[in-house]
Amino acid sequence: MIYFCAALFLEARPFIERYQLQKTSALKNMQIFQGPAASLIISGAGPTRAAAAVAHLLTLISPEHCPGNNLGHLFVNVGLAGSIVFPQGEIVLCHKLTNTFTGYDFYPEIPFGHGFREGALGSFGHSIRAESLPYDLADMEGAFVFEAAEFFLPLHQIVCLKVVSDQFAPRDVSAETAAAVMRRAADPIAAWIDRETARLDGAANRFFFSPEELEAMERVRQNLFLTRAMCLALEKACQKAKSREENILSVLAEAAGSGRGGKNASKPIYARLMRQLSPTQK
Amino acid sequence: MFFSHIYVEREAAEYATARAILPRFSQSVPISISHYKDVFCRRGQNFTRQKRRPQLILAVKREDYFHRGSRMCDGFGQDNFIYTTQIMNCPFDCAYCYLRGLYGSANVVIFVNPEDTLQAVANSLPAFICVSYDTDLLAFEALTGYVRRWLAFCAARPEAVVEIRTKSAAFHSIAGFDALPNVQLAWTVSPDSVIERFERGTPGLNARLADMRRALEKGWRVRLCVDPIIKTRGWEQDYRAAAQTIRAALPMERLLGVSVGCFRVSKTHYARMEKLEPFSEIFGYTMEERDGTIGYPDEAEMIAMTRAWLTGGAL
Numbered sequence A: 001m002i003y004f005c006a007a008l009f010l011e012a013r014p015f016i017e018r019y020q021l022q023k024t025s026a027l028k029n030m031q032i033f034q035g036p037a038a039s040l041i042i043s044g045a046g047p048t049r050a051a052a053a054v055a056h057l058l059t060l061i062s063p064e065h066c067p068g069n070n071l072g073h074l075f076v077n078v079g080l081a082g083s084i085v086f087p088q089g090e091i092v093l094c095h096k097l098t099n100t101f102t103g104y105d106f107y108p109e110i111p112f113g114h115g116f117r118e119g120a121l122g123s124f125g126h127s128i129r130a131e132s133l134p135y136d137l138a139d140m141e142g143a144f145v146f147e148a149a150e151f152f153l154p155l156h157q158i159v160c161l162k163v164v165s166d167q168f169a170p171r172d173v174s175a176e177t178a179a180a181v182m183r184r185a186a187d188p189i190a191a192w193i194d195r196e197t198a199r200l201d202g203a204a205n206r207f208f209f210s211p212e213e214l215e216a217m218e219r220v221r222q223n224l225f226l227t228r229a230m231c232l233a234l235e236k237a238c239q240k241a242k243s244r245e246e247n248i249l250s251v252l253a254e255a256a257g258s259g260r261g262g263k264n265a266s267k268p269i270y271a272r273l274m275r276q277l278s279p280t281q282k
Numbered sequence B: 001m002f003f004s005h006i007y008v009e010r011e012a013a014e015y016a017t018a019r020a021i022l023p024r025f026s027q028s029v030p031i032s033i034s035h036y037k038d039v040f041c042r043r044g045q046n047f048t049r050q051k052r053r054p055q056l057i058l059a060v061k062r063e064d065y066f067h068r069g070s071r072m073c074d075g076f077g078q079d080n081f082i083y084t085t086q087i088m089n090c091p092f093d094c095a096y097c098y099l100r101g102l103y104g105s106a107n108v109v110i111f112v113n114p115e116d117t118l119q120a121v122a123n124s125l126p127a128f129i130c131v132s133y134d135t136d137l138l139a140f141e142a143l144t145g146y147v148r149r150w151l152a153f154c155a156a157r158p159e160a161v162v163e164i165r166t167k168s169a170a171f172h173s174i175a176g177f178d179a180l181p182n183v184q185l186a187w188t189v190s191p192d193s194v195i196e197r198f199e200r201g202t203p204g205l206n207a208r209l210a211d212m213r214r215a216l217e218k219g220w221r222v223r224l225c226v227d228p229i230i231k232t233r234g235w236e237q238d239y240r241a242a243a244q245t246i247r248a249a250l251p252m253e254r255l256l257g258v259s260v261g262c263f264r265v266s267k268t269h270y271a272r273m274e275k276l277e278p279f280s281e282i283f284g285y286t287m288e289e290r291d292g293t294i295g296y297p298d299e300a301e302m303i304a305m306t307r308a309w310l311t312g313g314a315l
Helices: A009-018 A047-060 A142-149 A175-204 A211-223 A228-243 A248-257 A263-277 B016-025 B047-052 B114-122 B146-156 B192-198 B205-217 B235-249 B267-276 B299-311
Strands: A002-006 A022-027 A030-034 A038-042 A074-082 A091-099 A117-123 A137-139 A158-166 B005-009 B029-033 B056-059 B066-068 B081-084 B108-111 B127-130 B160-166 B183-188 B221-229 B257-262 B264-266 B288-290 B293-295
Touching (some): A009 A038, A047 A142, A091 A175, A117 A142, A117 A158, A137 A158, A158 A175, A228 A263, B016 B056, B081 B114, B114 B146, B146 B160, B146 B183, B221 B235, B257 B299
Parallel strands (some): A002 A038, A117 A137, B056 B108, B183 B221, B221 B257
Antiparallel strands (some): A030 A038, A074 A137, B288 B293
16 A cells, blocks of 8 residues: 655645555545555645644554555655755655654665665645755655655655755745646556555565465464464464474464364364474474 | 555664764655554564564663573673663564563564763673573664774773674674673574474575684684574484584684584473464473473484584594
């Protein structure tokens, strides 16, 4: 699942279109769009809205309850930012984010081979107009979004991508220009996101047990009337035995085949199975 | 050795070591930070993922210049057994390494003020000092020159006994120095099957043995460490064969000592390590807890067998 968080509709629109997202619910000033592969929330600007939006999205569509594995998700804060270091239209991956209220710095994990320029982002609670700032970029939500997302996902699954719209003078840029800048940047950003999520999915889906082994474990569970705790212990024992390159399939099949005599009769079979899988000396 | 990003503490950037290291990574992106823990101790890091492409952090060590030796480590009977941490983490990626349980991050931290550590240790002599526990100092020698600093330190202070433990084949980086009686070079070795499966990035057994032989020829005091022994399917054959290779390659009688130990870590570290790679064979065998330490139930027999193979005795 790809999670998007953008402050404004014009920042979100190219991704809503590209991932064919449908509006599913609306809080006041906070719209949510969903599709099979992505979810998006429009937070509004400022720290409170950013934090509330991230918490709302990641609770409503919890990574833990999405299909597949928690490892395959990517959270992307995407939006416009001001900069006097980078030209208009440049896509910048933020490698340092500063919450200018608290002064705390946040350091995302940098994805390998992303191909974008990199910079440090300062996040402010209000629109700023300045000649210079001690940051490469300035916006009104990046660091706040990151700080909130950290509560829900591992570091390497959170990225902040900014598209430069102005030179620290956001009011000088029309909505049409900003939308055009965002539209142009959306394709390379989406292409990278698709590559990155495919890579994360690939890493997440390297299952340890074969389908036959999972099926055999399920048969044991049913035939021996295992409780949840017994199932977990069995899975762990199978994991250790398989890591020792032992053939767990035959042991499981034997236990499943001999366990159809009721709960009491299956207890010694379960005990024998666990002994076979977890010998004290190996 | 390549780091795509280098995090530099603002204070560290002023030190000579940092100024020497940074130009060597002109392709890396430098990121200014306030304190190394802002990066090294972030929540939500994935050690195994970071280990594939670690980043470098340059920092200033401000406290805890040395620590008392752990009861899990062999202090070789020395009263004042201490160890120093001038670098955190290591260029190698050993699946059984306790650093996986100790640190939340696989990024490498180099403390750029080794002179402060040396001064603190100088005030605590006499001492037996292990300088390469939480890292492989010799493997980093070409980058930092810290081993050379310890050699100069020991040359001037006979009451300091320093052990430099390594899995590297980087003896060449100190081969130009004269052997010192109060410096012990210790190589950890494993069978090639263990090296290939569980010691990613390390030199093979023969390369390490060749370095040990060169060090002995130059008069250095050299210790052989077959520690930890890793239990795998058929570990006996692997370690017996490795022992034969070792005995054929080294004049065993000239070694300062041979230390043999089995894989063991603290209970807390073991739990963290197992969580990182739950499907590794390292964690596939029955372990037992003794005084907060997790180890093999039959470690005494394993150690005795390995010792016998190393000495050529039959068991």
